[in-house]
Amino acid sequence: MTTMTLFRSVTLTLVVWIIFVCSVVKSQTLTQKLDLLMRNASVTMNDEYLCSSYKLPANDQYIVQYEALANAGTAHHILLFGCDEPASSEDYWHCGRLCKSQEQILFAWAKNAPRLNLPKDVGFHVGGQTSIKYIVIQVHYVNPLPPGSLDTSGIRLSMTSLRQRYEAGIYLLLAYSVRIPSNSVNVFADISCQFKASGPIYPFGFRTHAHSLGTVISGYQVNNTYNLIGKGNPQWPQAFYPVENKVVIQRDDYLVGRCTYNSTGRNRTTYIGASHNDEMCNFYIMYYADRNTRLQYHSCAGNNNPRLIQKLPAYSYQQLPPNPLLEMAAHGPSGHMGDPEGHSPSPIVTAAPVTMAPTPAPTQAPTKPTTRKPETVTHLMDFESDFGGSSSGGSPTPGSEVVIGQVGGVATDKQGNVYVFHRGERVWNGLSFDQYHVFQQKNRPIKANCIVVYNSAGQVIRQFGKDMFFMPHGISVDDKLNVWVTDVGLHQVMRFPPNSDQADLVLGQRFQPGKGDNLFCKPTDVEVLSTGEFFISDGYCNSRILKYDKAGTLIREFGSSSIATFGTAEPGSGTFNVPHSMTLAEDKGLLCVADRENGRIQCFDLDGNFQLMIHSPEFGDRIFAVSYCRLHGGLLFAVNGPSLSGTPPVQGFIIDINDGQLIETWNAKPGLRQPHDIEVDPVNLRVYVGELDPTKVWRFDMKADDGTGGRGNIIHSGTTPSSSGTTINATFVETQETNKKSLTQEEEIMPAIIIGALLVIPIIIIIVIVIVIRIYKKGQHDCCGRHRSRPRKKFNIGNFLTPHRGFDRLSQEGSDTEFDPLNDDSDEEEEYSITRKA
Structure with a gap:
């Protein structure tokens, strides 16, 4: 092979490589982010609707991801509309009109729904030559903002200029005339119409929207049979959930929806309306279709075919099974009607994105997504037994007649x-x-005896509290055997003397949430010093700790909300996002607090001065409860809570209070699911964990202190100690400063690393080829420098680079492996119907 032939082969290889690198560089620069934010909006009224507009790029764009930069405590919902020209050019305006011409729904968000990633090859087509030149963002605020506060809630778009194979859209089913009587169960609002379009559409996501009375919303495609598109609980995060059935909506098919309400406890009639005191009935269908498919209408309003409603399956209004994780994620401590037993109110929601099915070709419907199970956890410790109760609906504890419900404390x-x-x-x-x-x-106190006392063998020795409590939460017992409880429904703290079922001290006003010396808002826990002074964690709304003397006179309060500083790498010390549980280490002079939604433990001296913070990555996003034990030099026992992502696992922790080291993790054999409180019994060397679901109390045994200060395995099952586990170092934080790198920074760095690596490879190839050429040339001469008459055939680089001539036949079969799952987020018709109404 001649040198010229070799040079041509090398040149061709480098050209191909450069084209490839350029295509990678191009793909990295084609995706851009656009933040659609309210421009420092001032909100001064209840149920305020404010809008702001953003101009799109001049070239065609495809939206492939939506991510909320908001929390449910501020924004009731956020909608995005596409239009040719917005109704106003002001920074923001009161939403009467959205656009000067027809608007098109692009996205909806509410109740802390996670981000939404569309399937691969699917995008909302905007900008360029489309009719969508602007996007209008609409935010519904239930309550005014504090004086001087300005809002920048919004949605972050990820867009690409790469043309997508399929175009996404939203089709909305809505009811506009509904009357919900007071104190009624299973009140229906029905929707039906005929679908008109030039071609089929393929639903891959659905979203439900109602206010506080909505219990379930379902949507169907009807073509001789009723095919379920989706069924959701509007009290869960109002995201776009995957369509699990294979549904294709053809021209002239019918679409049917049903919203079901329960107005028990509301003594007035409720109608469809704009405020949070009214109701809504919306079922969103997110679909993809061929680029040439055109819909005659993008919404279906009212019940246009009543005969279809008569044959709706009974399943349409049957409630979905309880899902505490979703219920917890939907609401914030400062938001609406929440289940504060867990949620994430941070501005960028930390809940895992809802995974959609990969996008199939238009000849088939979406397939059911697969869910990756959490990694198996090695349990260092096994549970000893369940203790003093049974799961909901189960049988009573042997030897007793007690069936416990959700364990508050x-x-x-x-x-x-x-x-x-x-x-x-x-x-x-x-x-x-x-x-x-x-x-x-x-008007409905709990009929059961909410306080049950067991001896160490698990036998009931006392119970009381029937018709007394409304939403039990925390409990503690002081050195004088006084029983202290908090009731978040009553917003009160009570003390019961030994063997008495009548409180001798009650703090807080019955059913009156507030903030003051004798007003609480969902107080969570009580801890009592040996002197009789005591602390109250005023947890869900006020984010503070209060200290009282033994007569119940306020001495001081400390702590503030972390929510005001969300978005920082680490909320400041002394700030809380639900102080959920407390424990006293009186021998150390410390009060330690489970700062639940910040996923950390903070410890203060007995005057409320911050001392230390323990924030281990093993905790995950939430720490529910903490309890102190003097053994082994001072230990904290804690439990975390479940997350939507499933990682890290729900488990227990043992922490050295002296240096913040995480000594050990432990769990029950079936795995803890929703632990709510933890308590150490140093008398019998036991640890008790109360769960919400299943409604159980677990008992764990501790290893006795050998007096040497050694720890070994502190919790074990029965008399058989577990094998030694690896000590895990916790992050011991004394300041709020961190050096965490943001996700956007990582996204910016990774393409540069990839591109740099691709550019280095050709240089390496050139060096290798130069060496080969020199070897080849050397091989053309004998040892005396004479030119060989025939080249060696052992190594032919020409054959290596070009093994055959011509081109391979191009495969014309489409690939089914390129589609990506979809993440989720959304909320909508509420605003859509309001703008129509206006």
């Missing part, structure tokens, strides 16, 4: 007795409180 006394504060038949959900934190079932 667990406590022990100096005699080793166990106190369980449970909710009987009551369940905390999105209907329990209104937006002002007022409990909605004031």
Whole structure:
């Protein structure tokens, strides 16, 4: 092979490589982000609707991802509309009109829904030659903002100029005339119409929207049979959930929707309307279709074919099984009607995105998505037994007649007795409180004895509290055997003397949430010093700790809300996002607080001065409860809570209070699911964990202190100690400063690394080829420098680079493996119907 032939081969290879690198560079620059934010909006009225507009790029764009930069405590919902020209050019305006001409729904968000990633090859076509030159963002604010506060809630778009194979759209089913009588169950609002379009559409996501009375919303495609598109609980995060059935909506098919309401506890009639005190009925269908498909209408309003409603399956209004994770994620401590047993109110929602099915070719319907299971967790410790109760609906504990409900709190006394504060038949959900934190079932006290006392063998020795409590939460027992409880429904703290079922001290005003010396808003826990002074964590609304003398006179308060500083890498010390549980380490002079939604433990001296913070990545996003034990030099026992992503696992922790080291993790054999409280019994060397679901109390045994300060395995099952586990170092934080790198920074760095690596490879290839050429040339001469008459055939680089001539036949079969799953987020018709109404 001649040098010229080799040079041509090398040149061709480098040209191909450069084209490839350029295509990678181009693909990295084609995606851009656009933040659609309210421009420092001032909100001064209840149920304010404000709009702002953004001009799109001049070239065609495809929206492939939506991410909320908002939280449910501020924004009731956010809608995006596309239009040719907005109704106003002001920075923001009161939403009477959205656009000067027809608007098109692009997205909807509410109740802390996670981000939405569209399937691969699918995008909302905007900008360029389309009729959507602007996007108008509409935000509904339920309550005014604090004086001097300005809002910048919004949605972040990820767009690409690469032409997508399919175009996405939203089709809306809505009811506009509904009357919901007071104190009624299963009130229906029905929707039906005939679908008109030039071609089929393929639903891949659905979203439901209603206000506080909505219990379930379902949507169907009807073509001789009723095919379920989706069914959702509007009290969960109002995201676009995957369409699990294979549904193709053809021209002239019928679409049917049903909204179901429960107005129990509301003594007035409710109608469809704009305010949060009214109702809505919306079922959104997110679909993809061929680029040439055109819809005659993008919405269906009212019940246009009543005969279809008569044959709706009964399943359409049957409620979905409870899902505490979704209920918890939907509401914030400062938001509406929430189930504050867990949620994430941060501006960029930390809940895992809802995964959609990959996009199939237009000849088939979407397939059901697969969910990756969390990695298997090695349990360092096994549970000893469940203790003093049974799961909901189960049989009573052997030897007793007690069936406990959701466990709000667990406590022990100096005699080793166990106190369980449970909710009987009551369940905390999105209907329990209104937006002002007022409990909605004031005339329905819990009929069960909510306080049950067991001896160390698990036998019931006392129970009381029937018809006394409304939403039990925390419980503790002081050195004098006084029983202290908090009721978040009553917004009160009570003290019961030993062996008495009548409180001798009550703090807070019955059913009155507030902030003051004798007003609480969903108080969570009580801790009592040996002197009789005590602390109250005023948890869900006020984010503060209060200290009282033994007579109940306020001494001081400390703490503030972390929500005001959200978006920082680490909220400041002394700020809380639901101080959910407390424990006293009186020998250390410390009060430690489970700062639940910040996923950390903060410790203060007994005057409220911050001392230390323990924030381990093993905790995850939430720490529910903490309890102190003097053994082994001082230990904190804690439990975290579940997350939508499933990682890290729900488990227990043992922490050295002296240096913040995470010593050990432990779990029950079936795995803890929703632990709510934890208590250490140093008398019998046991740890008790109370769960919301299943409604159980678990008992774990501790290893006795050997007096040497060694720890070994502190919790074990029965008399058989577990094998030694690896010590995990926790992050010990004394300041709020961190050096965490933001996601956007990582996104910016990674393409540069990839492109740099691709550019280096040709240089390496050139060096290798130069070496080969020199070897080749050397091989053309003998040892004396004479030119060989025939080249060696052992190594032919020409054959290596070009093994055959001509081109391979191009495959014309489409690939089914390129589609990506979709993440989720959304909320909509409420605003859509309001703008129409206006």
